Amino acid sequence: MANRNHFSTNPTCPSAPSLPDKQVSSIPGSNVGTPFKFGTFLHNTYGKFHSPKITATIIGAEFDSSDRDPPPRCHPGTRLAIIQRCLNFILMCSDHEKLRWVFGPAGVGKSAIMQIIAEKAPDGVIFASVFFSVNGRRDGTKTIATIAYQLAVKYRFLVIIDGLDECDNPFVQRELLQLITALCLTNPASPILWIVASRPEPHITSFFEKTEVQPVYVKEEIAIDSDQAGEDVQRYLRAGLKKIQLEYPTLKRKRDWPSELEFIHIATAASGLFAYASVVVRYIGDAHYGDPAARLRYVLEVIDDVGKDETLRKDHPMAQLDALYSRILSNIPDAVMMNTRKLLRLHENYVWRSQNFRLTCNAVGLTEDAAYGAVRHLHAVAKIPDPDRAHIEPFEHFHKSFPDFLLDCERSKFFDDNEDEVQQFVTQTLSRIVEEVPDDLDEAISDEGIGRHGGFLKAGLESCRKVSLSWPANEYLQHPSNDELRLNLYETTMTAICRTFSSDSCFYSTMPWFHALTTRFKVLPMHFPHFELSEAAFANLRPELTELGRIKQVPLRALDCDAICGYIELQFRSPMGVGVKLSSPWNPFCDHGKQESDGPQQCEGWTTYFGRVHDEFGRYNKYDEANVEFPRLEPVVQFSFTDPNDGVSEWRYRLFHSGSPTGCYE
Incomplete structure (x- = not known):
């Protein structure tokens, strides 16, 4: 077949055997959606130099950011010894130990300690800070850019990273630690110091236990049951x-x-x-309840109940906190519990977690009265915006231990089937909003559109008029208007679908979502789920897409290799426990990253990515990370074949093809 050797022209790629001349599956562009030109739209409030850099950073992650106001702080007179040891580390660090890992379980005050360290950093120390949070600041891929931006603009060389475990991806967390420790190991004279705080999650703990890493860091454990911790908590309680x-x-x-x-x-x-x-202090002092003496009695009753169970106290260090959380939830009347569940379910979706309270309530169909009734008993565990600021501020948990408790059905029994229940509700909520916006937007919309995150939706004021509002805009305020609310609802919904779509979830990879993603954008956003869509198309959605004619079989010779664009995914997978000698085709000198496959059980293998990117002169070059552009929504092509050497392993290619393959037929 002509041009067949394109896949082996790079000598560092795994050496695939000759490809059989057979039919391949593709998703033609004409059926998936209109091809788009990738673009970026920036709201430039910082000048031409700053804006592109700011969009690549975690907004509001600095220790003194107004987004974190008021920040967590240690109660006066508490945690003095730990803070002083960290400040001494900054002043007197050696050439070897450039990293300090501050760790401890949920609720011991890691963020408050890191805040004080940032505020009390010695004069003359140049530093940057990144405070992760589940409340919207969790994109770990932007960490290095955030640090670099702060250093470039503010000239700082002490780097503080708080809440590493709250970064959205465990793999990114370990990659960040790998980058930091590699810098410390290879550049012992570097002036950069690091203080990283996290929970002792298994994947983080195992990283710090590696022999090669131990020389470059020191531990700082915030113990729960130490005398100092007990004294600090008592001082705060008093x-x-x-x-x-x-x-x-x-x-x-x-x-x-x-x-x-x-x-x-x-x-x-x-x-x-x-x-x-x-939580105890906020619960007892809740002004909305107004009876501290009664609330104190309730707390003591909960403590006594847990104290009667010796096994519970011994095996579950969070038992008292869990019991208090359970008591708080039990105060919610049955008549409003359904509304409370709606809000807390949607709040588990990290896109909606950062949205203002009114918008979130409109998404789940709650009126203003119903919304405040639903959260009336949650003041001890969540920050609830006042009604006159509900269009600006989000509903936020005070501490991550509360959502952790809610999602653990064995501990809270709040959700019937924790993750599945949340995913199903989120899917239903977002699908309802999408269905209220017309599907034939190509004819209905001319130059209108909604832009965010570098993308543009085919929608405008008129097309969103049917989006229902349960909590309309305040007639006395100019912003937001009802039309703006509807636009924002639809825009946030599509953003959430982009970021949530996953072939790993039966709830988050549905045909309605697939259709919405492939037909409703003028310009694709930066977080568009290209690979997640193709994975779903050739897996769980394949029967439906084939029946609809959106997956077609074409002969391999119909592909134009010069039209291959963007990333190419190559996967090799072998069955385990077979009585034949399996192929081992990976080239150890390959430039591309090797990712171990997590496919079906009883299989093993790897996946790698390489690609061809179109430069400004119209030529295709070898993949270069510095010049990557998102591919347009072109047809996605997949073909696979059995390894001719062992007869059981499978090779699979998945790629983007510019334009429909020639000779396309069913």
């Missing part, structure tokens, strides 16, 4: 409860509230866990 006492005349007259015995009871239950202490 101050918080004293403040509550002074706010209520009936309590102010009492010399000792709570009693010393009651206080010791609470402090013992906290066991050095700041998250527990802070």
Whole structure:
């Protein structure tokens, strides 16, 4: 076949055997959607130099960012020893130990400690800071760009990374640690110091246990059950409860509230866990309830109930916190619990987590009254915007331990089947909003469109008029209007579908979502799920797409190798436990990254990516990361064949093809 050897022209690629002249599966562009030209749209508020760099960073991740106001801080007089050790590390670090790993379980106050370190960094120390959060600051792929931008603009050389475990991808977390430790190992004289804080998650702990890494870092554990932790938590509890006492005349007259015995009871239950202490203080002092004495009794009852179960206290260090969370949820009346579940389910989708409260409530169909009724009992665990700021501020959990508790059905029993229930609800919610916008947008829309994240949707004010609003705009405010609310609902929904679509989930890879993604964009956004779509198309959605004529069989000779563009995915997979000698085609000198396959059980293999990218002169060059552009939504082609050497292994190519293959037929 002409041009067949394109796939082996790169001598560093795995050496595939000659390809059989057979038919291949493709998704023709005419059936998938209109080809798009990739573009970037920036709202330039920082000048021409800054804007492109800012879009590649994690906005609001700096220690002094207004997005984090008010930031977590240690209670005065607490955590002094740990903070001082970290500051001493900055001043007196050696040429070998350039990294300090601050670790501890959820709720011990890691973020507060890192905040104080950033605020008290010694004079003359140049530093950058990245504070990850599940509330919207979690894109780990932007970490290095964020640090580089801060250093370039502010000239800082101490790098603080908080909440590494809250970065959105465990693989990215380890890659960041690999980059940091490699820099420390290969450049011992480097002036850059690092302080990284995280939970001791298994994949992070195992990284720091590697022999080659240990010489470059020191550990700083924030223990729960240490004497110092206990004293710090007691100091925080006393101050918080004293403040509550002074706010209520009936309590102010009492010399000792709570009693010393009651206080010791609470402090013992906290066991050095700041998250527990802070929830207790907020729960007892909840002004919306207005009866601290009664709330104190409820807390003591919960503590006593957990204390009666010796096994629970021994095997579950978070048992007291779980019990308190359960008590808070039990206060929600049955009549409003369904609305509370709706909000908390959608909040687990990280795109919606950062949206303003009114928009989120409109997505799940709650009126203003229903929304505030649903969250009335959650003031101890979440930051709830005032009604006059609901169009600006999001609903936010105070601490990650609460959503962790909700999603663990064995601990909370809040969701019937945790992850599946959440995914199903998110799918239903987003699908409803998409269905309310006309599907024939090519005819309905001319120059209108919605732009975000470098992409453009085929939609405008008129096309979104039928999007339902349960909580309309405030008639006394100019912004946002009802039309703007509808546009924002649709835009955020499509963004969430882009970021959520996954062939690994039966809920997140549906035909309606596939159709929406492949037909509703004028310009594809930066986070468009190219590979996730192709994976779903050739897997769980294949029967439906074939029946609809959107997957067609074409002869291999119909492909134009000069029209291959963007990334090419090559996968090799072998069955395990067969009685034949398997091929081992990977070239150890290959320039491309080798990713171990996580395919079906009883199989092993690898996947790699390479590609051809069109430069400005119209020529195809060897893949160069510096010049990568997103491919247009061209036909996706897949073909596979059995390895001729062992007769059982499978080779599979998946690629983008510019224009429909010639001679395309069913």
